[in-house]
Amino acid sequence: MHDYSIDRHPKEKIIFFMSYLVIILAPQINNLFNWLHTSFKFKIDSAFTIPLISIPIFSLFFGIYWLFDNVLWKFSILRKFLLVPDLNGEWEITGKTIYNEGKESQIDWNASLIITQSWSKISIILAAKASISESFSASMIKKEGVGYLLNYAYKNTPSIESIGLQSHQGIAFITFEPECVSGNGEYFTDHNRQTSGKMTWRKKIGSK
Numbered sequence: 001m002h003d004y005s006i007d008r009h010p011k012e013k014i015i016f017f018m019s020y021l022v023i024i025l026a027p028q029i030n031n032l033f034n035w036l037h038t039s040f041k042f043k044i045d046s047a048f049t050i051p052l053i054s055i056p057i058f059s060l061f062f063g064i065y066w067l068f069d070n071v072l073w074k075f076s077i078l079r080k081f082l083l084v085p086d087l088n089g090e091w092e093i094t095g096k097t098i099y100n101e102g103k104e105s106q107i108d109w110n111a112s113l114i115i116t117q118s119w120s121k122i123s124i125i126l127a128a129k130a131s132i133s134e135s136f137s138a139s140m141i142k143k144e145g146v147g148y149l150l151n152y153a154y155k156n157t158p159s160i161e162s163i164g165l166q167s168h169q170g171i172a173f174i175t176f177e178p179e180c181v182s183g184n185g186e187y188f189t190d191h192n193r194q195t196s197g198k199m200t201w202r203k204k205i206g207s208k
Contacts (some may be wrong), residue, residue: 001121004138004152005130006084014082018068022061067207073119083142085180086099087115087126087150089207093126095187098198105195124152130162133170150174150183168192174201 072078074086090112097107111128124135138152149174158165170193174185183201 001116001118001123002136002138003120004122005142006139007141008083010082014068014199018061018064021064022057024059026057029060051072069119082119084119084140085148085176087122087176087180088118089205090114090204092202092203092204094200094202095197096199097195099194099196101194108196124154126154131156131158133157143176147175147183148180149176150176150185156189166192176201178203 001054016025073082074088076094091114092114093111095109095154096109097105097109099105100107111126111127113126115125116123118191122135122138124138128132133152133154133156135152141149141180143149153169153171155167155169157167168190170187170189172185172187174183176183181203185199185201186196187199188196
């Protein structure tokens with residue numbers, strides 16, 4: 001998985017809130033350790049006091065971050081504030097190559113695609129009959145009244161059996177309707193492939 005950017009996303013404010021929450025909870029953790037020390041009369045040298053208190057505090061921040069990054073951001077009420085869709089799951093792709101090596105073409109193709117996404121990272125893997133494409137950068141934009149726009153760059157690796165196909169890179173632009181169960185867009189490849197075309201994405205029923 002790799003990082004992705006989100007337009008108008010309040011990431012700094014969220015990190016600040018997490019830090020503030022840790023600051024609020026830290027004294028409570030300190031009090032808990034002091035209570036345990038007093039109640040059970042632990043004979044711990046003062047040199048060990050700081051590590052015993054500090055480790056839970058740092059762990060608390062990473063625990064809160066992990067929880068938000070992997071679970072909390074998926075709640076619809078939070079995603080409205082975050083301006084980010086949840087695209088996790090399996091997708092069925094119907095594509096059409098319109099230009100091939102600079103010449104008009106009409107080649108239909110199908111593929112399956114899996115998106116693995118957290119609040120901070122994403123992975124987009126498309127598996128076609130002759131090759132596999134994997135994203136290495138991405139960005140998202142919420143378009144009012146339309147839905148969401150996903151832009152991503154990918155590297156395509158042909159299968160061993162695909163004689164004549166070259167590894168190449170490309171970019172894709174997919175616009176999703178607000179519910180993010182379908183999308184339409186275009187793709188363009190580099191000079192090694194020189195193709196462009198259209199894609200329709202449909203999320204598989206029950207896929208998460």
